[in-house]
Amino acid sequence: MTIKVRVNTLISRNRYDAAISTGGLEDLGAFVLNCLGGAKRRVAILTNRTIAPIYSEPAAKSLRAKGFNVFQFILPDGEKHKNLRSLSHFLDYLGENEFQRTDAVISLGGGVIGDIAGFAAAIYLRGIPYIQVPTTLLSMIDSSVGGKTGINTGFGKNLLGAFHQPSGVFIDPSVLKTLHQREITAGLCEAVKQAILSGGKLFQITSDLLESIDPKNFADFLTTNSKIDQVERFIAAQIRFKASIVRADERERAADYTSKSRKILNFGHTFAHALEKVTQFQYLRHGEAVGHGMLFAADLSKRLEMLDNHSVKLLNDVVHRCGPLPPIAHIAPEAILQALKYDKKNLDGKLQWVLLEGIGKPKIFPGTVIPASVLTSTIKAALRK
Ligand SMILES: NC(=O)c1ccc[n+]([C@@H]2O[C@H](COP(=O)([O-])OP(=O)(O)OC[C@H]3O[C@@H](n4cnc5c(N)ncnc54)[C@H](O)[C@@H]3O)[C@@H](O)[C@H]2O)c1
Structure with missing residues (x-):
């Protein structure tokens, strides 16, 4: 087909x-x-x-x-x-x-x-x-x-x-x-990111796929006809979502901070970039860093009383089903805070966070509205896990 x-x-x-x-x-x-x-x-x-x-x-x-x-x-x-x-x-x-x-x-x-x-x-x-x-x-x-x-x-x-x-x-x-299996996990993390941003049908299709597969044996999964159909439908649904974002904001309008902006695709990326930077881009695949970044963004959203416990649990479940994420407990919180200051999106002095008000409800925040104490305690909690 x-x-x-x-x-x-x-x-x-x-x-x-x-x-x-x-x-x-x-x-x-x-x-x-x-x-x-x-x-x-x-x-x-x-x-x-x-x-x-x-x-x-x-x-x-x-x-x-x-x-x-x-x-x-x-x-x-x-x-x-x-x-x-x-x-x-x-x-x-x-x-x-x-x-x-x-x-x-x-x-x-x-x-x-x-x-x-x-x-x-x-x-x-x-x-x-x-x-x-x-x-x-x-x-x-x-x-x-x-x-x-x-x-x-x-x-x-x-x-x-x-x-x-x-x-x-x-x-x-x-x-x-x-x-390689780690690349499958990295790709699944990016798929989960799009599913969380979209919510609705894409979230369901992606969760269903993650329930059916073992990321460690994705190759075996691709040999069964009915499973191949499921993978094709999953890829098509993911592309439809990406295409809808591109259609709404093809060139990523600089001053657009609404949920229609292409910037929402940076969900999980602010923390992910800091993790990649402090580990010299060697330790984590980008998608794995995004996996950690989404868990972080969900926790930060919860601490800011934007996201309920049920949604946080749902998000944690789907991220963990993508496969094992390399541990990050050895990283010092101070190093992350320092790296956040140099994030690409910080070049004009405005650090941005894409946070969640629910599954399918992203919201872009300037770094200045996040209290430093909440940010620091969320970083410490993420690195303790
Ligand atoms: N243009 C965009 O919109 C956009 C969006 C997201 C990411 N990116 C960029 O994409 C890059 C990451 O892409 P990626 O994750 O595909 O990494 P990659 O291109 O480095 O591929 C990962 C590894 O898999 C190997 N590989 C690829 N296909 C294979 C296959 N079928 N069988 C065996 N090995 C295979 C590659 O040789 C490589 O070693 C980054 O540079 C990132 O900036 C671009």
Whole structure:
């Protein structure tokens, strides 16, 4: 079965499909041909050394079968390679191979590859089309949709980038079979984040999936037909939510602090960024840090008398079902407080917290309204667990 989710954007006036089809990598060529308006052209696959040996050949074969002239550029694996050097090498590769504005980039990988490929496509010849083929759970439900592209600099994450919507997103959940269990947990945490922000049907679909699976054996789960349907429906529902946020606030309006703002996707992220920073971005996967960040935000919301005990328990249950989160008890509260001062969202002097008034009811607060004593005691409590 193939499920298609239509993504519409208001500012850039783009419309594209996210197609979800298990075992469908052999249909990639047909999907890309359709997205690019039927023209057969050059396509450059950007991927990394982990993914290339497993998935490059099936992807390239499918594209060649539809008449594409396929090129491939392979980066080393890892967030530390999401930088100007990788971008520059890839842009040179496109130039050396005389890529034209009618040609396209295909990102085959997780969020790191997707962000670099999208940024390269945004700036090469002032913009060429690109197709996202996400291979991690996080990139399937989140980063491949919405058009945020970018790289890191020595000053911080995602500091260089552009908004550039893909021409299509092609998702084959069967590739998750080779994904490390910690990456599954990280992706599930981001899914829980979107479910909590949305509430309603998405919360139910996500809770149901988490009840049926064992994150440690996700690969086994993907071999049963009825379970595959459940995973596809779950991914589609997650993308629908992300698409609705992007539609309401494609470019993340600076002065919008309502629940329609794309900023609400930062739920769990303020504490998560501090955890990542104090552990030198080595100890936790980003999604795992977000898992801890959501537990923290729920506790802070409760202490501020915004969130009731029942909702806090519900949130704790779903987060813990995503799989084990690395312990954080060894981290000093003072280090977290110091890191919060340097959070990216603090660059203009305004630290922000996305808190909850209920499941599906996020609210953005400036850091200044949270009493320092409440913040400190919540941090201490989070680090004691
Ligand atoms: N653009 C956006 O809107 C957006 C949103 C969220 C996150 N991001 C970015 O996404 C990045 C994180 O993405 P991620 O979590 O996908 O990490 P990632 O891209 O680093 O992938 C995680 C690991 O899994 C490996 N991998 C990927 N697919 C695999 C597969 N099918 N089988 C085996 N191994 C596989 C990768 O090689 C890597 O080692 C960050 O840079 C973050 O800033 C962007």
